Amino acid sequence: NAGVTQTPKFQVLKTGQSMTLQCAQDMNHEYMSWYRQDPGMGLRLIHYSVGAGITDQGEVPNGYNVSRSTTEDFPLRLLSAAPSQTSVYFCASSYSIKRDAGELFFGEGSRLTVL
């Protein structure tokens, strides 16, 4: 079972470059989200989507864009990378947007370094 798949797993960018982190899930999950993980800060929500065509901001959305054209895919775009965006990024999904819908399923993470 593929579950939640993130690519790439590692990426090095220069300041000002753009890139897209890909996230795909094959579980027909309604809810998808992106978190970033920084040392000593746990994971923080960047953006989320409750279905195709619907996205919204999380706790730390600045510098990131998302779109949800299909149920399966939820890419995260950095338009002009900054060193402060050096982090590990996790995509997560859930079969329902309801709070009692069980756990979030996480991808394996993408480590991004911005020089």
Next chain:
Amino acid sequence: AQKVTQAQTEISVVEKEDVTLDCVYETRDTTYYLFWYKQPPSGELVFLIRRNSFDEQNEISGRYSWNFQKSTSSFNFTITASQVVDSAVYFCALSDLSGSARQLTFGSGTQLTVLP
């Protein structure tokens, strides 16, 4: 606003010792969900448990047990007879009505090292 505090940044134990990881949360809601995730050195996040605010029963799963106490807003996690494979970062997380539908607020994590 919701908040999760894991005051123990790092814990080191010797194999076969019992260890408890503390989690204290803050929320204004009466309905909420608490989670524990494990992040081994390989980096992925592994779901361990989910508990809703109306279920204060303690839970045991093999060597793992969880103690939920609403009176002290705590959801502590105990590993009995720890093993080297338990070495990981453990995150406690909260989902309540103030965040987005499935938003989890994470604690900063506790790095557990189990020495042979």
